[in-house]
Amino acid sequence: MAKVLTKRSENYAQWYNDLVLKADLAENSSVRGSMVIKPYGYALWEKIQSQLDKMFKDTGHSNAYFPLFIPKSFFSKEASHVEGFAKECAIVTHYRLKNDPDGKGVIVDKDAKLEEELIVRPTSETIIWSTYKNWIQSYRDLPILVNQWANVVRWEMRTRLFLRTAEFLWQEGHTAHATKQEAIDETNQMIDVYSKFASEWMAMPVIIGSKTETERFAGALETYTIEALMQDGKALQSGTSHFLGQNFAKAFDVKFATKEGGLDYVWATSWGVSTRLIGALIMAHSDDNGLVLPPKLAPIQVVIVPIYKGKDEMETIFQAGDKLYNEIKAAGIDVKFDSRDTHKPGYKFAEYELKGVPVRIAIGPRDVANGTVEVARRDTFEKKVYSQEGIVDVINSLLDDIQKNIYNKALKFRGENTYKVDSYEEFKEIIGDKGGFVYAHWDGTAETELKIKEETKATIRCIPIDSEEEEGFCIFSGKPSKRRVLFAKAY
RNA sequence: CGGGGUAUAGCGUAGUCCGGUUAGCGCGCCUGCUUUGGGAGCAGGAGGUCGCAGGUUCGAAUCCUGCUACCCCGACCA
Numbered sequence: 001m002a003k004v005l006t007k008r009s010e011n012y013a014q015w016y017n018d019l020v021l022k023a024d025l026a027e028n029s030s031v032r033g034s035m036v037i038k039p040y041g042y043a044l045w046e047k048i049q050s051q052l053d054k055m056f057k058d059t060g061h062s063n064a065y066f067p068l069f070i071p072k073s074f075f076s077k078e079a080s081h082v083e084g085f086a087k088e089c090a091i092v093t094h095y096r097l098k099n100d101p102d103g104k105g106v107i108v109d110k111d112a113k114l115e116e117e118l119i120v121r122p123t124s125e126t127i128i129w130s131t132y133k134n135w136i137q138s139y140r141d142l143p144i145l146v147n148q149w150a151n152v153v154r155w156e157m158r159t160r161l162f163l164r165t166a167e168f169l170w171q172e173g174h175t176a177h178a179t180k181q182e183a184i185d186e187t188n189q190m191i192d193v194y195s196k197f198a199s200e201w202m203a204m205p206v207i208i209g210s211k212t213e214t215e216r217f218a219g220a221l222e223t224y225t226i227e228a229l230m231q232d233g234k235a236l237q238s239g240t241s242h243f244l245g246q247n248f249a250k251a252f253d254v255k256f257a258t259k260e261g262g263l264d265y266v267w268a269t270s271w272g273v274s275t276r277l278i279g280a281l282i283m284a285h286s287d288d289n290g291l292v293l294p295p296k297l298a299p300i301q302v303v304i305v306p307i308y309k310g311k312d313e314m315e316t317i318f319q320a321g322d323k324l325y326n327e328i329k330a331a332g333i334d335v336k337f338d339s340r341d342t343h344k345p346g347y348k349f350a351e352y353e354l355k356g357v358p359v360r361i362a363i364g365p366r367d368v369a370n371g372t373v374e375v376a377r378r379d380t381f382e383k384k385v386y387s388q389e390g391i392v393d394v395i396n397s398l399l400d401d402i403q404k405n406i407y408n409k410a411l412k413f414r415g416e417n418t419y420k421v422d423s424y425e426e427f428k429e430i431i432g433d434k435g436g437f438v439y440a441h442w443d444g445t446a447e448t449e450l451k452i453k454e455e456t457k458a459t460i461r462c463i464p465i466d467s468e469e470e471e472g473f474c475i476f477s478g479k480p481s482k483r484r485v486l487f488a489k490a491y
Numbered sequence: 492c493g494g495g496g497u498a499u500a501g502c503g504u505a506g507u508c509c510g511g512u513u514a515g516c517g518c519g520c521c522u523g524c525u526u527u528g529g530g531a532g533c534a535g536g537a538g539g540u541c542g543c544a545g546g547u548u549c550g551a552a553u554c555c556u557g558c559u560a561c562c563c564c565g566a567c568c569a
Contacts, residue, residue: 344531
């Protein structure tokens with residue numbers, strides 16, 4: 001097989017880039033830091049979207065859409081929020097171009113300067129809370145459970161396809177509640193939704209936890225995260241859910257009349273996942289031959305490749321292939337019959353491996369004669385010949401099996417790369433050497449966190465919610481600690 | 492924004508030091524024939540403002556000046 005990908009062991013970052021390009025998911029655009037998501041990559045995003053959207057609706061949320069542009073003044077209202085995003089905002093200052101009097105092309109018309117600059121949203125809390133102010137008067141107006149699917153812009157200095165781009169697609173939920181407890185419950189509920197999506201649909205196990213103060217979302221009182229371990233031993237934050245307290249309600253003066261006749265600020269949450277999930281998916285499962293996609297999210301779950309010589313054979317094989325296709329399609333499986341006469345079977349095999357199609361069916365003259373097909377699975381490369389009779393059942397159980405298998409593989413990998421350490425020496429050795437998740441005691445101070453980051457590049461990914469109380473001593477300062485936190489180098 | 496590097500066909504590159512025929516090669520693309528159970532073979536063909544602007548020279552991909560873009564490393568980050 002011709003080698004088209006850099007091997008993971010040679011250069012992991014290069015492998016990732018090669019894979020995104022060669023699997024036809026996305027490419028760099030002529031706009032610095034912004035990518036073009038290609039049809040195959042977008043199809044993957046659509047599958048992610050449709051499942052998440054269903055999960056949001058099942059938990060009572062509705063979709064809405066808020067403006068791309070946010071008046072600059074809105075940003076100044078919540079102090080820590082401004083601080084968090086100010087350094088990476090794109091700003092619209094003018095609204096008109098004119099022909100360059102000195103020659104060719106167009107220039108900004110200086111006379112068309114905006115009274116107030118507009119910020120291209122890096123996130124929508126401010127525009128949404130300025131709107132919610134008008135929506136909320138009474139406890140009867142609450143809760144508000146809204147989600148929006150949108151693009152956002154964060155002017156990143158260094159970008160990587162899907163993992164960090166200047167513009168990216170995401171979903172942001174913004175909810176308003178009458179009580180603190182209700183908002184906290186919402187925050188927890190949504191991080192659970194993300195965790196469930198990651199493990200059951202992406203086949204990617206995650207650790208749920210809360211962020212330390214330094215890593216917390218700008219403007220939040222509490223940030224929950226799901227952290228996944230990538231094959232190179234680095235952690236990837238894959239989704240976040242924030243308990244915003246009354247910060248935004250106070251900043252935008254959103255009060256409501258309580259049942260008891262009082263007046264109180266509204267409690268808020270926000271939560272989001274982005275196209276970064278595609279990066280997570282790639283790095284969690286794929287191998288040196290290409291993508292490995294979980295069947296539940298694969299744009300093409302099954303591909304049928306015909307094998308034939310000459311026109312006569314082609315006709316027979318295509319007939320048999322069409323029959324198979326219709327049968328599988330009727331069972332609700334996303335199947336593709338590759339009828340291209342311009343490429344040979346070997347080429348197609350390699351191509352679908354690169355694209356991570358979970359199941360491949362080959363059908364040729366031998367199969368037509370015997371009433372069989374050759375079925376190959378992407379995760380293990382195992383090939384088996386089955387009778388065409390009852391093939392749908394075979395495929396269904398195979399898809400289930402692949403979904404489970406890649407989850408278990410990822411879980412096993414995480415298990416093998418998770419460590420408990422009690423000394424800073426050991427900590428540095430593991431972080432510096434192979435990476436992975438490291439559970440260690442921490443004294444709870446930002447100073448220690450920062451020092452460890454400076455010396456080892458590892459950060460506290462989260463304080464796991466299921467961590468047990470355990471007496472110990474901070475690996476850095478030696479001060480007493482009550483529980484272990486999760487350290488790793490992160491994307 | 493600091494440090495380093497690169498720019499030649501759709502992609503990857505040779506040529507640049509030391510200026511001199513028609514800028515070479517691989518992949519891909521097009522046409523034809525033979526092929527088709529793991530990335531086909533042969534034959535023919537198309538495709539280039541050598542990043543942009545200026546300068547030196549009889550002559551510039553090659554030397555000089557300025558600009559632009561991109562890549563890698565750092566600080567920042569879903």
